[in-house]
Amino acid sequence: MGEILLDVKDLKTRFRSRGSLVHAVNGVSFHVNRGETLGVVGESGCGKSVTMLSLLRLLPPAAQVESGRALFEGQDLLKMNFGQIQKVRGGKIGLIFQDPMTSFNPVLTIGDQVGESLIYHRRASKEVALKRTVELLRLVGIPDPEQRIKDYPHQFSGGMRQRAMIAMALACEPGLIIADEPTTALDVTIQAQIVELVKDLRDRLGVAIIWITHDLSLVAGLADRIMVMYAGTIVEEATVEELFDDPRHPYTLGLLSALPAFQAEKNVRRLASIPGSPPIYANRPLLAHFSCAVLSPWNVASQNYPHYSRSPLEKMPAIARPVL
Amino acid sequence: MIRFILLRLLRWLPGVLLLLLIVYALMFYGGGDPIQIMFSREATDLFQPGNPRYEALKDKMGLNRPFLVQFGDYVWKAAQGDLGLSLADGRPVMESISAAFPITLSIALAATAIIALVGIPLGVIAALNQNHWPDNLILGGALFFWGIPTFVIAPLLMVLLCLQFPILPVPHGWTGVFTVNAIIPLTVAAIRPMAIVIRQARSAVLDVLSEDYIRTARAKGLPEWVTITKHALRPVLTPVVTQMGVVMTNLLAGSLLLEIVFGIPGIGRLIRDGILNNDYSLLLGCVLVVLTMVTLTNLLVDISYPLLDPRLKQAQRGDV
Numbered sequence: 001m002g003e004i005l006l007d008v009k010d011l012k013t014r015f016r017s018r019g020s021l022v023h024a025v026n027g028v029s030f031h032v033n034r035g036e037t038l039g040v041v042g043e044s045g046c047g048k049s050v051t052m053l054s055l056l057r058l059l060p061p062a063a064q065v066e067s068g069r070a071l072f073e074g075q076d077l078l079k080m081n082f083g084q085i086q087k088v089r090g091g092k093i094g095l096i097f098q099d100p101m102t103s104f105n106p107v108l109t110i111g112d113q114v115g116e117s118l119i120y121h122r123r124a125s126k127e128v129a130l131k132r133t134v135e136l137l138r139l140v141g142i143p144d145p146e147q148r149i150k151d152y153p154h155q156f157s158g159g160m161r162q163r164a165m166i167a168m169a170l171a172c173e174p175g176l177i178i179a180d181e182p183t184t185a186l187d188v189t190i191q192a193q194i195v196e197l198v199k200d201l202r203d204r205l206g207v208a209i210i211w212i213t214h215d216l217s218l219v220a221g222l223a224d225r226i227m228v229m230y231a232g233t234i235v236e237e238a239t240v241e242e243l244f245d246d247p248r249h250p251y252t253l254g255l256l257s258a259l260p261a262f263q264a265e266k267n268v269r270r271l272a273s274i275p276g277s278p279p280i281y282a283n284r285p286l287l288a289h290f291s292c293a294v295l296s297p298w299n300v301a302s303q304n305y306p307h308y309s310r311s312p313l314e315k316m317p318a319i320a321r322p323v324l
Numbered sequence: 325m326i327r328f329i330l331l332r333l334l335r336w337l338p339g340v341l342l343l344l345l346i347v348y349a350l351m352f353y354g355g356g357d358p359i360q361i362m363f364s365r366e367a368t369d370l371f372q373p374g375n376p377r378y379e380a381l382k383d384k385m386g387l388n389r390p391f392l393v394q395f396g397d398y399v400w401k402a403a404q405g406d407l408g409l410s411l412a413d414g415r416p417v418m419e420s421i422s423a424a425f426p427i428t429l430s431i432a433l434a435a436t437a438i439i440a441l442v443g444i445p446l447g448v449i450a451a452l453n454q455n456h457w458p459d460n461l462i463l464g465g466a467l468f469f470w471g472i473p474t475f476v477i478a479p480l481l482m483v484l485l486c487l488q489f490p491i492l493p494v495p496h497g498w499t500g501v502f503t504v505n506a507i508i509p510l511t512v513a514a515i516r517p518m519a520i521v522i523r524q525a526r527s528a529v530l531d532v533l534s535e536d537y538i539r540t541a542r543a544k545g546l547p548e549w550v551t552i553t554k555h556a557l558r559p560v561l562t563p564v565v566t567q568m569g570v571v572m573t574n575l576l577a578g579s580l581l582l583e584i585v586f587g588i589p590g591i592g593r594l595i596r597d598g599i600l601n602n603d604y605s606l607l608l609g610c611v612l613v614v615l616t617m618v619t620l621t622n623l624l625v626d627i628s629y630p631l632l633d634p635r636l637k638q639a640q641r642g643d644v
Contacts, residue, residue: 056543058539058542058543086545086546086547087545088545089542089543089544089545090543090544090545090546091545095540095543097536097539097540097543099536102535102536102537103536103537103539103540104537104540105537105540105541105555105558105559106537106559106633106634106635107558107559107632107633107634107635108554108555108558113540116544116546117544117545117546120544120545120546120547120550121545152634152635154634154635168540168544171544
């Protein structure tokens with residue numbers, strides 16, 4: 001570890017929506033080391049996915065990266081021209097999407113899709129790509145891959161499709177894989193299998209992973225570091241142990257206390273939830289987001305948070321005082 | 325597959341019988357006396373009710389039998405390829421239809437081909453330039469031509485291209501698809517349905533482009549043209565082919581105005597003649613032929629679905 005693979009600074013992304021601007025990502029800074037697994041946690045709509053899509057410039061047309069810098073292997077992803085960013089997509093950064101049901105083209109065979117990127121990134125012939133596809137499918141634990149490459153996505157189960165998706169992201173041996181809630185659409189037993197598979201592949205291939213999820217317990221067993229996002233900013237960033245032992249931000253604590261395991265420890269009857277709903281990010285960038293008033297222990301005392309990074313290497317932006 | 329086709333045809337049969345029954349009943353009760361129609365040009369009262377020759381002929385033609393027996397007889401003969409004699413000129417209906425039908429079919433096929441080859445690419449171009457000038461131009465043009473009825477655009481084109489700028493001869497009659505004569509009729513036949521196909525293709529492409537799997541294709545770093553041609557256009561074909569089927573059936577059944585304006589001796593003309601002359605055996609024959617063609621077109625569309633979308637293969641293997 002140690003060598004920085006991806007270094008994002010002050011990333012801001014805006015959506016145009018009915019004449020107003022929605023500030024989806026407000027100055028996010030983070031880094032990923034080579035071979036490291038970074039968990040990104042936050043509730044729906046907090047900007048996790050938009051952050052990652054911004055990096056690869058896969059945003060919908062209404063969204064725009066306003067400012068920021070994203071150095072990947074020394075090159076700024078946000079300043080690349082179209083041809084350069086295409087070489088990165090699939091070639092150096094692989095993506096795994098949330099819904100394996102809709103993320104495969106229904107009219108093309110699995111074999112046609114998984115190794116496809118090899119043809120364009122490595123100038124491989126169709127036969128070579130197909131051979132590699134068989135290897136990849138075997139690698140992710142799909143039985144009888146020689147036959148399965150002739151199948152269409154609808155002939156795969158959800159878990160199998162997500163495995164094929166992982167194989168697809170791995171096709172060109174990227175240095176980084178961004179997994180956008182890869183297990184959300186799967187049931188719990190399959191989730192566990194996929195997590196095990198990714199762990200195993202990471203250890204074998206040494207690939208760095210950004211794992212986006214809203215399930216803190218899921219990422220706990222997988223990630224080296226966890227980044228908690230709220231309303232388009234990073235509210236806390238720490239190693240897994242630090243985060244679970246000593247959460248600093250009230251929102252992190254809210255997330256933690258909403259974990260069933262956490263509650264069982266404390267003998268609480270009712271599952272805790274975080275009151276309120278995420279703020280609307282329209283019109284002005286919200287700097288102060290999570291009102292600590294909603295979480296009791298910090299009611300008065302913690303109106304002014306400095307910043308929550310514990311790693312001295314990090315230069316996290318100071319988080320402004322919460323609005324009350 | 326054969327089982328699928330047979331089942332589909334079997335399902336088509338009751339509908340056809342019902343429609344024939346309705347048309348037959350309309351003609352039977354409202355179409356007038358066939359014998360009077362047959363001899364309407366001869367100024368004589370020989371063939372008036374009450375006259376023995378009239379009654380004899382009526383008996384001979386089986387017109388005294390009950391309605392359902394007559395209808396059953398008609399269906400039975402039609403199944404054997406005998407559509408009876410025309411009331412107006414006494415020729416076998418089958419003969420008139422087999423002369424007229426190839427013309428209508430070739431117009432429909434040629435127009436469908438033009439629509440597919442021009443309309444689908446235009447729709448795709450419009451979608452890829454959504455809300456920019458090519459899109460506005462194509463959609464505006466489509467809407468414009470959609471708004472002009474056949475009987476307006478046909479004479480307009482003739483005045484423009486045959487009289488004002490005499491580059492084409494005045495089309496009349498039918499000399500085949502690949503002749504100069506056919507240019508204006510085919511343009512008129514294709515231009516309105518093309519507007520629908522353009523809009524359909526455009527919205528289908530836009531739908532597909534917002535699908536997750538297009539984002540997946542882009543995330544793989546594929547060149548944009550591969551994303552469009554390989555990943556986006558294949559799924560687009562399903563709705564577009566459906567639309568083309570509808571267009572084809574409309575062309576087969578509804579080129580009435582076109583054939584009248586250009587004097588083309590097709591099915592549309594026969595239908596008009598049948599209506600004007602109270603010639604109900606001719607009309608029934610035309611209805612039957614059009615129905616058959618519409619069904620066959622739909623069958624073709626249905627057969628093409630699993631080739632376009634593999635998810636539908638299982639649906640056809642069974643007996644859905």
